[in-house]
Amino acid sequence: MAYLSKIKDLLAQIKRYTIQQIPRKQNATTDELARLANSVVVDKANLVFIEYLDRSSINLLEPILQIDNTPFWMTPIASYLDHRILLNSHNESRKLIRKAARYLILDGVKYRRGFSMPLLRCVNQTESRRLFEEVDEGFCGNHAEGQSLSKKILGQGYFWTTMNEDSISHVRKCDNCLVYPTKIVSDNGIQFDSQLFIDFCTRHGITKSFSAVSHPQANGQVEAVNKTLKDTLKKHLEEAKKNWPERLPEVLWSYKTTERTTTGDTPFALIYGCEAMMPVEVTPQSHRRTAYDQDGNHKLLAESLDQIEERRKKSNIRLAAHQQKFAQYFNSRDKERKFDIGDLVLRRIFPEN
Template identity: 30%
Template sequence: MDCELGEYDIEYKPRAAIKAQALTDFLIEMIQPMEKEVWRVFVNGASNLSGCGVGVVLIAPSEEKIKLALRIDSRVTNNEAKYEAVLAGLQAAQEVGASRVIIYSGSQLITQQIKGMYEANNEKMLKYLGLITARAASLTDWIIEQIPREENAEADTLAKVAASMSDISTREVLCFTQLLLSIDEEIPSIQKSAWMIPIIEYIIHEKLPEDRAQAAKIRKQAPRYGIPRRLISDNGRQFQGKKITSWWQEMKSIQSFTSVAYPQANGQSEVTNRIIVQALKARLYGKDKNWVEELSSILWAYRTTPRSSTQETPYSLVYGSEAVLPVEIGQSSIRIESYPSNNDQSRAIELDLVEEKRDQAAIRVEAYRSRVMKSYNKRVWPRNFQVGDLVMKKIAGR
């Protein structure tokens, strides 16, 4: 097949300038308004014999996850726990600054009641619906959807862990505790017991009773319930300086240093510091940078461990009773089960007897010192000298 080529002229012309209005029309036509970012929130609540727990998983538009576990120290039903989960999810979304939110819950009853498809006849459910409407008012747009339980596994696991008070080893989960239900607007006020009134009057108004013995007792008890008026420390440089001095002045407290004439006071501080440092070294295994994270647990162990000299823990000598360990809350012990229900009266009795406990501890300390001295003196060979005996005198060189 034959092919014939023809000649075509190509003419080049410079491009004309684009008019401003044409460029504006192009931008309006091509650039679409960006939709606001949508946050997905998966929630679930669980209520069992161990307690009530709420699990929340927030997923950002960038697919980053924020996990929350909330324990509620109150008796609730399973439906109330799921309502608390929705409220916690809304509050968490507000805290991260989300404006458009989709909440996913596994409860058909809760989702349909919030949508208005099911009628809520219970008074508590009506309160929850009103509180959810009020809390979601700050959001631009939000909806709630029901999903199968398999798709809500993460939030379900967090809720069960929070309800059972199990330890959460990972730091990816933020743990919180809520004392009351969200619908309980009236928070019970703390009743002032008779033994608290004089102490409060002394801390706030510096008023003391006329009885000298009672006034002295209140002076000793007051530092346990407020900022100490005087703090005694050794002569270390960490306790000196302009910043710490100005801080003590702001706290209206007096800073005192132990005198060199009484070296045993400095020795007590150094012994305590040495014990804390040794415990930190045992926990860190060479990773010295993480000492701040381990310090709280070391101090807790030191304060709740009985001393051999006093046979009491430092915690009990300050507060009059032993500390309740976290494990005793999740797994009830004999001490917790036999503890009287009237806590205020029991605490008042313990505070009245704390001075007697301290006196007994002081007696044990003296007995411990005498035992140590007797044990030390067993290794000493006594030698008796008479007046006129010749002894060797050694003069130290300068």
């Protein structure tokens, strides 16, 4: 990487240059040197002339490490846990003691005792920004809304006091999270045919369409069509629409690792009995990564698989309750009307679009 940076610096000083790729067959010596540099095998046959240098051929500047002086919300709690340092105010000190009971420090890493999982790693502002970049925009990102984003980060074993507020703020600043539709298809409810809603669609260039009256099964169910994968693909691809086959595995992975409101579980957990470990847990490391034990993990995974049927049944019960709740809501708006033979009714004519 140091030599690459040096080359880029030199190229920046040249107004015009051409990069030419040399085929491997015509560059055997360099190819052999590259393999030797990445292995411990010595070229005993002396097929390649090797020169050993006692110092680097380029001058490298010592990296300057910047000290982060950003206030950390865990500082008062950590000071009390480590050195029993209290605040100046008596009332604030009492609050600090009560709050510190839910926190602990293991090997220099600060954790909070959670309800959804035993330990949640406490992160600072810099680490939280990296979590947003990875969870929302990275390989497993799906540009979810604020509350879903904070729940996903919490499910990976991280915590800070303003994670809900920060998640909402991040979503508002992310262009891919704020994707507006170009066409809305709704049922024939009066709330979708009001002048206020028509003016809103006109101002934002949204085409308004209604479901067919001749197909009553569609009325009230159009909004229930699952467009999650399609919308996530649009957010990931942006302008490169032709690359959707390459991005599809990432979108599927983000969908499988996001908790569904209807079931209360992620699709991954309903299949394998546990939550997936995401790339974001590498840095900063979550507690389940630092305390990982392969033999113990295999045993717990086997036990989870034995009990997965019970977990799936509970998920189906939550799904049925969710559907029943929605059915009650929509049925409560229905008004019973009786018609006799010969009664006149108003026929509604829909536009062609």
